[in-house]
């Protein structure tokens with residue numbers, strides 16, 4: 001039986017993380033056109049500063065996805081540790097086989113303290129992502145609104 005593993009990313013994962021991050025942005029309909037070289041730099045900085053934890057999802061040594069997350073320094077309730085999931089991605093070739101659900105279970109068991117809370121943002125342009133998070137038990141908590149002041 002193949003076993004899903006979650007392990008911290010290493011230097012030699014940086015390029016893979018950048019490529020998968022670009023796919024994630026495309027899949028969720030994110031408006032940014034950030035390119036692979038800039039994403040490589042971003043993931044490299046996160047690896048060295050540890051500002052964001054980067055975990056690789058693997059099956060028998062093969063990368064099937066990744067998760068980027070960090071403890072929120074400003075939790076809703078200071079008594080409840082809160083972990084923010086910034087990026088959660090399953091490779092396109094492995095979707096709709098229950099891997100995302102298994103990965104989230106593994107993440108909750110190994111990266112979230114008992115009694116801890118998880119928060120995340122999901123784009124309005126990503127109904128599949130919204131359905132996924134609802135299916136693993138997440139519920140909407142607030143709507144983030146935006147407006148850009150026109151350039152002069």
Ligand SMILES: CC(C)(COP(=O)(O)OP(=O)(O)OC[C@H]1O[C@@H](n2cnc3c(N)ncnc32)[C@H](O)[C@@H]1OP(=O)(O)O)[C@@H](O)C(=O)NCCC(=O)NCCS
Pocket residue numbers: 024027028087088089090091094095096097098099100101102121122123126127128129130131132133135136
């Ligand atoms: C969202 C994502 C992580 C789901 O991964 P996955 O491995 O396909 O998810 P699972 O197979 O575990 O799906 C579990 C359930 O979630 C729901 N679900 C998952 N993807 C869905 C989709 N595209 N549309 C509707 N429901 C979906 C279903 O209820 C599914 O159960 P089912 O297959 O029995 O119907 C993956 O599609 C992905 O990486 N997307 C691009 C990045 C992204 O959107 N990340 C999350 C937003 S921040």
